Amino acid sequence: MKQLMNAKRLKNEAALAMERDGSGAGGEASYGRLSTGGLDTTHGAILYLEDITVVFDGFKALNNLSLDIGVGELRCIIGPNGAGKTTMMDVITGKTRPTSGTVFFGQTIDLTRLNEAQIADAGIGRKFQRPTVFEQHTVFENLELAMKADKHVRPTLFARLSATQRDRIAETLELLRLTGEYRRPAGLLSHGQKQWLEIGMLLMQEPQLLLLDEPVAGMTDAETERTGELLNDLRGKHSLVVVEHDMDFVNQIAQGGKVTVLCEGSVLAEGTMEQVQADQRVIEVYLGR
């Protein structure tokens, strides 16, 4: 089943790559730029973290953390405050360099050697804890900027939106239920709408792996539910890592998938939500308070 999905995805990506080449956007290969169709996931995993340690002034934010995420998986990561969840995201996206350990995207891409932009370009999208959108830009422009394209200086200067690209933005707006707001500056959106817009921006990047840091923080119940639906929509189309505090929400989206509990910088437990909730150590450090 998973393999089938994978094959389908690769086909889609090949089509996209062709479309991009056809549009003649620069087409020059450059450092760190990878053809997305070629991400080597032969062993079924899209992301490997191995023995990651991050030390800040003697404090071990991550301590020999090892983790891998399967292709098409939706993985929830929970853990008490200070467990290292955000630091882990920082390591994956190149914001923080690990003191030791390796991070591989697919079989071949060593993320510890790329910068933030190169990692994003390789196919990892990240949503921040606080919604971060470009507040002075319109909703439409936010999606336009995020859209997968050659993001070097010259192609950007001469970029023109094609009809297909416009349609893609329109589709995403539809999905986010923001069609009516597309001309408004993003700063005027409600908190929940900003969160959705940011998720939409990630989708425009067409990443293979999405990292979501507390996507429902500060949302109303209705907004939370809607976000859950949105993430369930993405399941299978992308690999997802969701860091979350809200247990009900984790229950809603985990759906029998794997949940990882982090504590003091390393993995404390891993398993389905029921298994994790039944684990005595987890109850001690986290659920039981």
Add this chain to the structure above:
Amino acid sequence: MNAATRSSTLSYESGTLFSAKAWAGIVAVAALFAALPALNLIFPPGHSLYVSAFAIALIGKFMCYAMAALALDLVWGYAGILSLGHGLFFALGGYGMGMYLMRSGKPSPDIVPDFMTFLSWKTYPWFWSFTEHFWYAMLLVLIVPGLLAFIFGYFAFRSRIKGVYFSIITQALTFAAMLLFFRNETGFGGNNGFTDFKRILGFDITSPQTRAVLYWTTLAALVGSLVLGRAVMQSKLGRVLTAIRDAESRLRFLGYEPLGFKLFVWTLSAVICGIAGALYVPQVGIINPGEMSTENSIEMVIWVATGGRGTLIGPIIGAGTINGLKTWFTSVFPEFWLYALGLIFVLVTLFLPQGIVGLVRKLGRGDKGQSS
């Protein structure tokens, strides 16, 4: 255009350079200013339509300032990079032009100027080679500020130096350059700089006709910079720049490397500023290290802030307004000008954060054709 009609739900116009109304305004104002030297040439002094040579020289000078302000707006208003060193790029352009003018005014371009004679130099130092040729000197005007900005910008932006730290470094760079240019033995004419200009491309630099041509060239360069700046800012690259200003790290995680974008706009800005300096020198007749002083660079920032940053047209208005006031003030109460300038800056910061353009937009409900 086809794309807009095919796209089912969204009509989103991007890439329109100016609205028809804004174009009409620009053309009308440019035509009005272009007519002034003609009035100076056609009518005799004393005629009611006569425009004095003094006024022409003054407006020509203001237009150079306006170009520098526009250049500063590209980096500060759009990309959020506050430079306190644009006086340096302005001066470098000016020195390139100044050296050509000085050599072209002599009976033979190989005769060294007095300050070199005092240093007992018989020939021009290597870095002034070929500056007797106008087009080579103009090439220097473009390349020297551009290259310096590129190299400086590369190291500063690569190290992710931002905000006030960046501003202070630009200030320090300009100050260092000023000290260098002040020294006699460096070959830049010491504190007198370059002056005693007589001819440009064989024409008498003081004749009203030559002055009119210089004025028109400056006007064309100013309008050209405005259109170019607008074209850049209306492109997707312009939106990337404003995104760098507002949330740089978000942009990195979208896959943009800000370094190249910052370098592009920073270098473009320096080149435009250098051209402004080169046009300034033949109209005022002198270039000296005073142009690199701290006050000059800060004054440019005030022009932009007063006019309205991030608007392109605002800095032009701001440069005109502040310099107009300065001209009036320094003739009436010369000793109070700096206090007045400081007061203007404080008042603008407190009450007109969007500058004059922001005020006009507010009054006219944003219907100025400039809303982006």
